[in-house]
Amino acid sequence: MHYKRRRLLLAGASLAASGTGLVRMPAFAQAGPLLRKMIPSSREEIPVIGLGTARRYENAAGAQREALERFGALGASVIDTAPVYGQAEAVVGELLEQLKLRPQLFLATKVSISGREAGVQQIEQSFKQLRTGKVDLIAVHNLRDTQVHLGTLRELKNQGRIRYAGITTSFDRQYGQFEETMRRQALDFIQVDYALDNRGADERILPLAADRGMGVMINLPFGRGRLFDAVRGKPLPPWASEFDCRSWPQFFLKYIVSHPAVTCAVPGMARPEYVEDNLGAARGRLPDPAMRRRMERFIDGI
Ligand SMILES: NC(=O)c1ccc[n+]([C@@H]2O[C@H](COP(=O)([O-])OP(=O)(O)OC[C@H]3O[C@@H](n4cnc5c(N)ncnc54)[C@H](OP(=O)(O)O)[C@@H]3O)[C@@H](O)[C@H]2O)c1
Numbered sequence: 001m002h003y004k005r006r007r008l009l010l011a012g013a014s015l016a017a018s019g020t021g022l023v024r025m026p027a028f029a030q031a032g033p034l035l036r037k038m039i040p041s042s043r044e045e046i047p048v049i050g051l052g053t054a055r056r057y058e059n060a061a062g063a064q065r066e067a068l069e070r071f072g073a074l075g076a077s078v079i080d081t082a083p084v085y086g087q088a089e090a091v092v093g094e095l096l097e098q099l100k101l102r103p104q105l106f107l108a109t110k111v112s113i114s115g116r117e118a119g120v121q122q123i124e125q126s127f128k129q130l131r132t133g134k135v136d137l138i139a140v141h142n143l144r145d146t147q148v149h150l151g152t153l154r155e156l157k158n159q160g161r162i163r164y165a166g167i168t169t170s171f172d173r174q175y176g177q178f179e180e181t182m183r184r185q186a187l188d189f190i191q192v193d194y195a196l197d198n199r200g201a202d203e204r205i206l207p208l209a210a211d212r213g214m215g216v217m218i219n220l221p222f223g224r225g226r227l228f229d230a231v232r233g234k235p236l237p238p239w240a241s242e243f244d245c246r247s248w249p250q251f252f253l254k255y256i257v258s259h260p261a262v263t264c265a266v267p268g269m270a271r272p273e274y275v276e277d278n279l280g281a282a283r284g285r286l287p288d289p290a291m292r293r294r295m296e297r298f299i300d301g302i
Contacts, residue, residue, distance in 0.1 A: 034282040040213040048257040050078025056270035058086025080266040082110040089129035110141035139166035164188035210261040218265040244284025253281035
């Protein structure tokens with residue numbers, strides 16, 4: 001079946017709620033295309049699981065090539081990077097060129113420096129490192145010189161060099177300023193930390209993003225691995241199968257991407273087996289609100 005048609009069928013199927021209150025997916029979904037969500041400002045759909053490149057892509061010394069190859073083969077597309085993640089932009093740029101993956105990808109990077117001119121130079125360097133003429137999303141990293149860089153990002157959008165602009169944080173202490181920026185600025189995307197054991201963004205930031213029509217990319221979905229430590233040695237609860245969850249990583253990621261305001265999550269993954277496992281969270285049923293409460297009670301009780 002034509003790829004786009006399959007996607008449309010799946011998107012339609014994913015909206016049909018079942019009698020149990022769980023979102024039902026067709027039986028072929030396990031082997032089929034990835035679940036996608038819409039970016040509010042454009043109505044473009046992107047897969048709900050992407051890939052983060054902090055720390056593990058700082059240099060190409062491991063299995064990053066195989067991880068990206070698998071990522072592409074499974075039909076995924078969102079990659080999040082930043083100019084301050086060591087050599088990550090250059091590593092990703094080189095591997096994507098070798099693997100000829102750029103056309104299917106949604107590339108997101110950041111501007112992570114103070115000052116207008118310095119920001120412009122850093123962005124130009126990102127285009128070079130990523131070996132592309134068009135970056136899908138650039139976000140102001142951790143609110144660093146936000147007003148100044150949002151002006152630059154708007155110009156780049158007008159020139160057609162980027163498609164979306166946004167802001168990021170992963171610090172509770174920045175949430176107030178983050179919300180303020182969301183209220184004042186027209187942003188395509190926000191990126192914020194959110195995880196089953198770190199749900200602060202759910203209080204005001206995620207509802208505000210929904211109100212303001214902003215796409216939401218979630219960073220630190222495993223709390224940099226903290227969640228794996230919490231469940232080490234513990235079996236998955238049997239009710240995880242009710243939302244087609246086969247592993248702890250899928251448990252944590254399905255919780256995130258089932259939030260109605262969340263567009264996608266970008267777990268850090270530099271190993272092909274992680275990619276395979278994590279992208280399983282973009283298949284099958286997702287937990288409904290009652291199941292999400294059960295997952296919260298479960299983790300809070302550990
Ligand atoms: N303010 C910002 O803009 C900001 C801040 C933070 C992060 N981010 C973005 O968010 C992304 C994600 O954050 P993160 O990578 O620091 O933390 P994370 O996604 O919460 O955790 C990543 C770690 O989880 C482990 N992991 C991943 N998949 C696994 C699997 N299937 N099975 C077992 N372990 C698995 C890996 O540990 P090992 O590699 O050690 O095995 C990996 O390094 C970053 O890469 C970055 O793109 C943005």
